[in-house]
Amino acid sequence: MTGTLFGLGIGPGDPDLITLKALKRLQSAPVLAYPALEDGDSLARAIVSPHLTARKIEIAIRIPMTIERAPAQAAYDLAAADIGGHLEKGEDVAVLCEGDPFFYGSFMYLFGRIAEKYKVEVIPGVSSLTACATSLQSPLSARNDILTVLPAPLPSEILRERLLETDSAAIMKVGRHFARVRDVIFDLGLEGNARYIERATMENERILPLADVPEDAAPYFSMILIHKRGQAWK
């Protein structure tokens, strides 16, 4: 009997936004894996740390922060081999995933490497998308609204076209693209309908008017929500 790989959505940052289902798997799995920086720091592990009640075998998946894909691919290959070793021994492995595992999550790279050979169960989590909307007290979408999720690194022309054609938009991973994205929003006259938030539900969450966000200071975990009716329920 081989073990099962559990991909746990642990939510956007507030430790209490984990689900009961993910919490049970977190506490029962003997092996815990999570993405980490090259120095070993892991936001995902920090989020669940209040819930860790027993010592576990821990696997930090150290992802090199480079533009090239090969080093990250090599890190996932290594992690998949390490995790596979535990699964072969019949040990379940829980992998921590910030937000939801399948919504722009790095878990899918492990999933792609492991699901053909071992049993994998994925537990959905609260995504940053809905966490940002609730922190902003700004409903995302209602009735027959089209909602478009746009990663900020996309070219400005693509952002502009897609913003023109949607009722509601979430621009994710704003970070160092902030000034360019803000300019697109102002050019379209949508600044009155846009709301900016950083690190939703974390202790250092911050909400700012779009015009007041300092250039070059938006973190990776920042998002801009836009609804063309201003308030989705109108």
Place this chain on the structure above:
Amino acid sequence: MTGTLFGLGIGPGDPDLITLKALKRLQSAPVLAYPALEDGDSLARAIVSPHLTARKIEIAIRIPMTIERAPAQAAYDLAAADIGGHLEKGEDVAVLCEGDPFFYGSFMYLFGRIAEKYKVEVIPGVSSLTACATSLQSPLSARNDILTVLPAPLPSEILRERLLETDSAAIMKVGRHFARVRDVIFDLGLEGNARYIERATMENERILPLADVPEDAAPYFSMILIHKRGQAWK
């Protein structure tokens, strides 16, 4: 001191997909409100029923199932007045929201009526969007993918245009629109990239190949996910 209205995202159906944060508010609020059919049946209340440990005052918000908006608006007016009465007495009120309160949720109609006068706290939940993806073992989006959420009642021509321009799509609330939506997908040659699911994470969850879904049998809680690369992580 007036009470606080808590909008609780209770997740997509599996009672264990509620968050710790929503569970605490569910158990501490003396008044519980939830959407219900005209005969009083409530899916939201059924989802949380395993977690209800004490008697509460309950408010069933009976939403008439009509195309016109006025009767539903009148039901929300009535519920807002009833809830406001409890908030005035200093009692907290928890409103149950299937999935996430601000992702195509009816909670926003109460929010729009109450937030200007009383304190409102919204707790995000696992949405049907990510629940369907995890049940299908099919990642929604990766890297710089554009993800478009499309309500199935939209005209076929709009669905077609938006499907042409996105990397990934979730077509929600398929229900009685199934045959028309399926035809759009086949016309675009996307049937090999489309996955169908009903009632994700509920006991009667069902996954079917698109070609095998009987016409006129898709429930309201059905979704079709499409990713143009087939697998998001490729």
